[in-house]
Each structure stands twice: as structure tokens, then as C-alpha cells.
Amino acid sequence: MTIQDNSSVNAFIPGQVQLDAHEANMVAMRDRLLGPAYRLMYQKPLHFVRGEGVWLYDASGRPFLDTYNNVVSLGHCHPDVVEAITKQVATLCTNTRYLHETILELADGLLSTVSSELSHMMLTCSGSEANDLAYRIAKVRTGGTGVIITETAYHGITDTVSQFSPTLGPAVNLGAHVRTVPAPAAYRSGPNVAERFQRDVEAAIADMMRHGIRPAMLIVDSIFTSDGILPEEPGFLKGAVDAIREAGGIFVADEVQPGFGRTGSHMWGFQRHNVIPDIVTLGKPMGNGQPIAGLLARHDIVEKFGNSARYFNTFAGNTVSCAAAVAVLKVIQRDQIQDNARDVGAYLLDKVDALRARHECLGHVRGAGLFVAADIVSDRVTQASDRARTAQIVNSMRENGVLISACGMDHNILKIRPPLIFSRDNVDLFVDVLDRAIEC
Ligand SMILES: Cc1ncc(COP(=O)(O)O)c(C=O)c1O
Numbered sequence: 001m002t003i004q005d006n007s008s009v010n011a012f013i014p015g016q017v018q019l020d021a022h023e024a025n026m027v028a029m030r031d032r033l034l035g036p037a038y039r040l041m042y043q044k045p046l047h048f049v050r051g052e053g054v055w056l057y058d059a060s061g062r063p064f065l066d067t068y069n070n071v072v073s074l075g076h077c078h079p080d081v082v083e084a085i086t087k088q089v090a091t092l093c094t095n096t097r098y099l100h101e102t103i104l105e106l107a108d109g110l111l112s113t114v115s116s117e118l119s120h121m122m123l124t125c126s127g128s129e130a131n132d133l134a135y136r137i138a139k140v141r142t143g144g145t146g147v148i149i150t151e152t153a154y155h156g157i158t159d160t161v162s163q164f165s166p167t168l169g170p171a172v173n174l175g176a177h178v179r180t181v182p183a184p185a186a187y188r189s190g191p192n193v194a195e196r197f198q199r200d201v202e203a204a205i206a207d208m209m210r211h212g213i214r215p216a217m218l219i220v221d222s223i224f225t226s227d228g229i230l231p232e233e234p235g236f237l238k239g240a241v242d243a244i245r246e247a248g249g250i251f252v253a254d255e256v257q258p259g260f261g262r263t264g265s266h267m268w269g270f271q272r273h274n275v276i277p278d279i280v281t282l283g284k285p286m287g288n289g290q291p292i293a294g295l296l297a298r299h300d301i302v303e304k305f306g307n308s309a310r311y312f313n314t315f316a317g318n319t320v321s322c323a324a325a326v327a328v329l330k331v332i333q334r335d336q337i338q339d340n341a342r343d344v345g346a347y348l349l350d351k352v353d354a355l356r357a358r359h360e361c362l363g364h365v366r367g368a369g370l371f372v373a374a375d376i377v378s379d380r381v382t383q384a385s386d387r388a389r390t391a392q393i394v395n396s397m398r399e400n401g402v403l404i405s406a407c408g409m410d411h412n413i414l415k416i417r418p419p420l421i422f423s424r425d426n427v428d429l430f431v432d433v434l435d436r437a438i439e440c
Helices: 021-034 079-089 101-111 127-142 193-210 238-246 269-273 299-308 319-334 337-357 387-399 424-439
Strands: 048-052 055-058 063-066 118-124 146-150 178-181 215-221 250-254 279-282 293-298 362-367 372-379 405-407 413-416
Touching: 063 424, 079 319, 101 118, 101 319, 118 127, 118 299, 127 215, 127 250, 127 279, 127 293, 127 299, 146 193, 178 193, 193 215, 193 238, 215 238, 238 250, 293 299, 319 337, 337 362, 337 372, 337 424, 372 387, 387 405, 387 413, 387 424
Parallel strands: 146 178, 146 215, 215 250, 250 279
Antiparallel strands: 048 055, 055 063, 118 293, 279 293, 362 372, 372 413, 405 413
């Protein structure tokens, strides 16, 4: 039996909508074969059979505009990535215990996008593993265990990382060594977001110390996705980063969401804040769908860990995944993907913001590059969240062929995160469908 999942506004709940016989059969088979932990998106689940560029096609051939997918950030089935994977898988698929040029090309390419202080790359298969590895390194480096996160953070699913991923819900316990701080939401709590965030991190450090816990790391998604997407004002991280370092911990920038050019102005989200992290974790868009993730780190941060512990992760850094990631980096540079994210992102932000004049329920609208958030509220002055309206908008857009989702503590923030090849025409279509979804 499918467990009812009301934790997200964007989930299939059995019995709410009519499914055709084939869909109903697939849902029943998933329940039987996959068990109760899996969830489907949207009130009416989708069954895709093909993707191309910004489009996904369902079993009947109907196209859907994908305004949500940050994994295939160069678009579905990008020809360069497909070719790189195909060639490599037909030639050789081995692991990091053999010499191979591609992993070196990837490391060189990635490290050339960050400050030279970050001098090593290590690879994993997922963002969760990258954050898990970052924490292991942080513990060895600092001798501490304490972790500071924002209150609606998500960093992954391993046992260790789930203990600092509060969005997994109240049934997943936070570790006793974990402290949460309010998300730095300038638009909600007013100016001085930098000072406030620093003070909150300092208070978390003090509380840890009082409980005999030595700080190991402050880790944040540098665009604060699950906290509601918080790009403003660039630069607000600096004081908090200084505070964790003064307390003996390190700063980890989780770039799984904002990385690889999404914010438009920079390749990495932390660069908007003018800080150099001790570790940068990478994931989702890195292989445009191929499971490759990892981290970049300073030499002195990984030195003790690397000298004391062997690191081998069977699939991580295999030649095929590396070929995909090298292709992704080349396309980002060759096709000026970051510039597209900046220009089309600004156009998208303007057009979504312009809808506020027509729709009272559209609260604050904000964004950086092709990452735009829009609060759905029942009252603009108090900014009271309207979760039900958010669900209606997300599902109505899905019915009209456009995919988005929602995020934030109250699940009332539209999460607009298209592939980075999105065009102005795509924006026009998106905004038209959004406008109609809000109206109904
Ligand atoms: C900020 C952030 N960090 C880490 C992860 C975990 O990545 P993965 O699902 O590849 O394990 C996610 C996934 O959504 C994420 O959004």
C-alpha cells in the first residue's frame, strides 16, 4: 500500500486523482516491488519516455516544459555528453586505481574555476556521498564533531548526512552534535542579514561548546535552496565563515544546487559571497545525468585524512563518469552557458516579478541566474504562507504542460530551476502558463 505523503505540496497521494489502467498498474507494481520509501511527484504522476533539451515527453508523446530539472542542466540528452559517454563506455570503463587521462583533465578543468587555494579534487557518486566525505575530512582535520546547518537544510541521505538534513522530516533525527541556525532570509527578517547570520552561527558555536562538542564544520548550500532560495544580499556569508574558522571548524560550501553556472554571475554560488571555502562539494549537474559528484579542497584540509585513510569508491571517478563531466565543463565554456543563465535568468526574474502587479498572492520574488523563487502568500504584508494555493499552482502548471516544484519550510515557495539552456521563448511560455495557473 502506498503510504500517504503530505510532507510535500508536490506529491502523489493515492485516491486523489483518476489514473488510467496502465498508470494504476505501474503504481501498484512500484508499491509491491519497491516498497514504501519511494514517492511520486505531482498529484497526477508523470510517466516520461523521452527527453530532449528543455522538453520531456510522456508515454502519449505529450511534451512538458522542464522548468525544474537541475541535473540535466545542459538539457536532456545533450548530444556532446551522450557522445562522450557512448565513446568512453565502448572503449574502457575502469576505476581510479589505474592511470587514466580523463580524471586528470576533469580535475584540472574544475580546479581552474576556483581559487588556487583549492588544489585537490576527490570524486563520489552522489552529493550525499560528497557531503559525507567532507564531514569525515572535517572531523579528522579539526578533531571536532559539531555541525552547523540552516534550519531547513538538505545535504543528503547517508546515515551521517541525514543527521544534518532537517528537511527529511521529524522522523529523521538530527544528531546531538548538530545545531541549526535560522536561514539568512533578508526579505523576511530585514537588513543586516550578514550580522544576524554571523551572530546566529556564533550562538550555535557557543551552545555546542557548552555541551562539550567541538565544532567541525559549518555547511551551507550557498543559494539556500531548501530554505527557500536566498540569493540576497551577496556577501552575507563572510562573517559566519570567519566565526566557524575562529572556533577551529571549517567552512563547507555545498554547491550541489547553485554550482556549474546556475547563478549566472559566477560558476559557483560561494563566489557570489566572496569567500573561499575550505571544502566545496559538488553534485547533480556535474555529469548532466551521469552519477558523478565530488569535492574540491585545500591541501592542508585533506592532508591528514589522506595520509591516514585510503580512499577508494568503486564507481566514483570511473572513466565513463569522468568523460561525461569533462564534456559538461567543455559545453559550459564553449556555449557560454553561464552567460545564458545570467541573461535569460534576469529576463525570467523580471517577468515573474511583473506578475505581482496582477496577482496579490505572489509575495516576494527573487533569484540569481536561472534560479528563481516566488513566495505564495495569503497576505502580502504579513507574508503568511499559502501552502494550499502553492500546491494548486504547481499541479495546475503540470496539467498545462510545465513542470516546477515548491520548497521552503512551509512548502509555499515556487522553485523555478530550468536547465541552463533555457531561452527567452521558453520563459515567455513558462510565464504565460504560470499566469494562468495563478488565475484559476
Ligand atoms: C544542497 C544539496 N546537497 C546535497 C544533496 C544530495 O545529493 P544527492 O541526491 O546526489 O545525494 C542535494 C540533493 O538534492 C542537495 O540539494
